[in-house]
Amino acid sequence: xxxxSNRQLAVGDRVVHKEFPxxxxxxxxxxxxxxxxxxxxxxxLDFARAAGYPDxxxxxxxxxxxxxxxxxxxxxxxxxxxxATRFVAITQLGASLTCEGHVAEFVEHxxxxxxxxxxxxRDQNGDVKLAGEAVFAI
Amino acid sequence: MVDHSVVxxxxxxxxxxxxxxxxxxxxxxxxxxxPAYTDAGAAKAAGYAAIPVPxxxxxxxxxxxxxxxxxxxxxxxxxxxQVLHGEQxxxxxxxxxxxxxxxxxxxxxxxxxxxxxxxTLAVVETKVTNQHGVHVADCxxxxxxxxxxxx
Numbered sequence: 001x002x003x004x005s006n007r008q009l010a011v012g013d014r015v016v017h018k019e020f021p022x023x024x025x026x027x028x029x030x031x032x033x034x035x036x037x038x039x040x041x042x043x044x045l046d047f048a049r050a051a052g053y054p055d056x057x058x059x060x061x062x063x064x065x066x067x068x069x070x071x072x073x074x075x076x077x078x079x080x081x082x083x084a085t086r087f088v089a090i091t092q093l094g095a096s097l098t099c100e101g102h103v104a105e106f107v108e109h110x111x112x113x114x115x116x117x118x119x120x121x122r123d124q125n126g127d128v129k130l131a132g133e134a135v136f137a138i
Numbered sequence: 139m140v141d142h143s144v145v146x147x148x149x150x151x152x153x154x155x156x157x158x159x160x161x162x163x164x165x166x167x168x169x170x171x172x173p174a175y176t177d178a179g180a181a182k183a184a185g186y187a188a189i190p191v192p193x194x195x196x197x198x199x200x201x202x203x204x205x206x207x208x209x210x211x212x213x214x215x216x217x218x219x220q221v222l223h224g225e226q227x228x229x230x231x232x233x234x235x236x237x238x239x240x241x242x243x244x245x246x247x248x249x250x251x252x253x254x255x256x257x258t259l260a261v262v263e264t265k266v267t268n269q270h271g272v273h274v275a276d277c278x279x280x281x282x283x284x285x286x287x288x289x
Binding site for chain 2: 020027030031033034035036037038039040041047050051052059060061064065066068069071072073076077078080081082083084085086087090
């Protein structure tokens with residue numbers, strides 16, 4: 001069972017932590033098809049260069065999907081009330097992502113007692129790619 | 139520059155089906171192994187009537203079944219080479235599961251120029267309802283338009 005259901009939470013607790021393998025061109029091609037986001041900038045090097053980028057780069061929503069998976073590994077899916085991110089920087093090809101979430105505060109949401117997590121996704125250099133938050137019922 | 143008069147305009151509504159095969163392709167691409175998303179029995183034990191969708195999949199469903207996935211670009215007068223995804227928010231109100239048919243109703247909620255007009259933030263809010271008329275989620279997308287600055 002998910003760890004959040006088994007113990008008392010406190011502000012500052014790290015409840016989300018997951019690492020993902022390096023992002024390959026193949027992975028971005030698969031995500032293009034699987035997500036319905038056919039923007040060529042993520043899979044077609046010619047198009048990316050014409051737009052002024054040195055190479056293709058990850059879909060922001062691919063990175064958010066990784067963060068979402070890390071989140072629901074820790075929080076039972078039916079308890080999730082909201083999930084939001086800012087796309088802070090472009091995630092480059094080959095990036096190895098680490099997703100983390102800490103308890104930021106406890107809040108009341110539609111009459112439910114909830115915890116708000118502060119979320120980040122960083123690459124192998126420690127650079128923040130996504131910063132966000134999630135609210136879940138406790 | 140983006141025309142501010144488009145604020146409040148509705149984009150074409152999208153009807154999307156949560157199909158098990160497409161959902162499996164998404165899960166496998168992401169390496170999803172959580173039984174709540176992969177196993178009907180585990181999903182039922184978690185309180186779902188059928189396998190639910192992962193937290194970002196609503197965004198995908200809307201794009202997959204839209205007749206013009208990039209209609210918002212036409213409304214903003216921008217092209218794919220000059221936009222980035224700035225922010226994304228999901229608010230979950232009721233479960234979304236395999237077998238559901240969803241209706242997405244997007245509208246342009248705001249347009250804000252930044253950095254002396256070098257960029258524009260466009261917010262698209264989308265209400266999502268299911269086949270029973272239940273309001274299941276809201277999606278809010280912020281699109282960053284990198285404006286072509288005159289030389």
